[in-house]
Amino acid sequence: MNPFQYQRPLDPARLIDRREELDALQRAAADRVAVRLASPRRFGKTTLLGAHLDAMRQAGHHACLIDLDRVATVGDVADRIVDGLRQLPGIGPGILEGRLARLGLTIGPTGLQLQVAPRAGRSAPGADQSRAAIRDLMELPAELAQHGDLVVVAIDEFQDLLTADDRLDGLLRSVVQHQRDRVAYLFAGSAPSLMRMLFADRQRPFFGQARPLDLPPLPAEETVREVLALMPDPDAAGVAEATARIVSAAGGHPQRTMLLAHHLYDLLDRGAPAVDAAERALRVALDEVSDVCDAVWRSLHRSERVICAALADGIPPTSTALASEHGIPRSTLQRAVERLVEDAQHVARTAGGPPQLLDPLLATWIRRR
Numbered sequence: 516m517n518p519f520q521y522q523r524p525l526d527p528a529r530l531i532d533r534r535e536e537l538d539a540l541q542r543a544a545a546d547r548v549a550v551r552l553a554s555p556r557r558f559g560k561t562t563l564l565g566a567h568l569d570a571m572r573q574a575g576h577h578a579c580l581i582d583l584d585r586v587a588t589v590g591d592v593a594d595r596i597v598d599g600l601r602q603l604p605g606i607g608p609g610i611l612e613g614r615l616a617r618l619g620l621t622i623g624p625t626g627l628q629l630q631v632a633p634r635a636g637r638s639a640p641g642a643d644q645s646r647a648a649i650r651d652l653m654e655l656p657a658e659l660a661q662h663g664d665l666v667v668v669a670i671d672e673f674q675d676l677l678t679a680d681d682r683l684d685g686l687l688r689s690v691v692q693h694q695r696d697r698v699a700y701l702f703a704g705s706a707p708s709l710m711r712m713l714f715a716d717r718q719r720p721f722f723g724q725a726r727p728l729d730l731p732p733l734p735a736e737e738t739v740r741e742v743l744a745l746m747p748d749p750d751a752a753g754v755a756e757a758t759a760r761i762v763s764a765a766g767g768h769p770q771r772t773m774l775l776a777h778h779l780y781d782l783l784d785r786g787a788p789a790v791d792a793a794e795r796a797l798r799v800a801l802d803e804v805s806d807v808c809d810a811v812w813r814s815l816h817r818s819e820r821v822i823c824a825a826l827a828d829g830i831p832p833t834s835t836a837l838a839s840e841h842g843i844p845r846s847t848l849q850r851a852v853e854r855l856v857e858d859a860q861h862v863a864r865t866a867g868g869p870p871q872l873l874d875p876l877l878a879t880w881i882r883r884r
């Protein structure tokens with residue numbers, strides 16, 4: 516089986532690097548310091564959370580993951596909390612059910628339901644009941660931890676909470692702020708600007724409440740070594756060069772690295788000559804993502820396209836020459852760059868440096884368009 520998985524969070528045993536991040540998370544958990552992990556999409560947040568929770572469990576602590584990916588209602592949030600808390604070993608049979616029964620709720624096949632008289636039909640709880648359930652359920656990790664245990668609660672796609680109800684962060688904070696010495700919270704999110712808004716806006720309840728942790732690109736040398744070791748015949752002529760070529764084309768982007776490695780493995784495994792395998796893997800990968808790249812391109816305004824094309828070519832995106840070539844005022848280009856950086860979906864500034872396209876395959880697609 517192809518060892519390069521690029522569509523799901525990675526098995527912790529397959530993780531490349533992330534030692535510093537795992538160390539930082541472990542130290543924060545030991546000190547009961549809450550952490551917020553924000554990065555662009557597909558940079559390995561869920562993978563890192565999984566590896567951290569695994570390490571915590573192996574060290575004898577309790578750990579659970581609450582996944583708020585695309586929750587739409589307060590009821591969805593309550594359901595996901597139930598799913599997450601079930602992973603805690605201290606939550607034996609009946610504990611969650613007992614808690615919910617006090618609120619008149621049961622756990623049905625599709626999520627929380629109102630406990631009603633037999634044969635009176637079932638209905639979903641209203642927003643207020645779901646809110647009460649969330650408050651009550653979130654007390655459970657701290658109760659479990661009363662005997663000096665450490666409980667680690669990771670909440671993934673935390674920013675989606677605001678889609679369900681833009682005051683839910685206040686409710687959550689009112690519960691978790693009293694648990695700080697018993698429960699270590701880890702908030703991860705995909706939309707960096709939204710995560711910033713949740714934690715860095717003075718008006719929001721979680722303002723300044725969690726230590727930020729970034730996910731940098733994967734380190735090139737180690738990535739080449741680890742990827743090469745998993746190729747069908749790592750010592751065969753040309754395989755090391757082909758591996759180095761795709762790792763460089765992926766520019767440290769974790770998901771793009773695995774996607775390219777997957778296709779390189781596939782080609783080599785089917786007997787393709789190593790000499791042009793990297794270029795062929797790149798073409799297959801570009802084919803696979805071309806719909807997505809096309810959709811991204813279409814979603815951009817004219818000045819944003821000019822900027823992304825310049826970034827793909829390695830040209831400064833707000834130069835006077837570029838502005839006059841396209842007949843766009845420089846100030847318009849400058850504002851568009853700031854907007855793209857703020858949005859953090861396609862463009863980012865690494866460590867205060869110049870803006871860059873986040874997805875190396877999008878950059879290649881734009882160049883070859």
Ligand SMILES: Nc1ncnc2c1ncn2[C@@H]1O[C@H](COP(=O)(O)OP(=O)(O)OP(=O)(O)O)[C@@H](O)[C@H]1O
Binds near residue numbers: 519525705
């Ligand atoms: N440390 C790593 N080493 C190797 N590959 C990684 C690593 N982290 C992530 N990946 C690759 O990136 C892919 C996406 O990872 P993951 O799902 O954890 O990212 P995410 O940031 O949670 O993504 P999303 O924004 O879609 O939720 C994985 O399938 C894997 O191929």
Ligand SMILES: [Mg+2]
Binds near residue numbers: 671
């Ligand atoms: Mg994820």
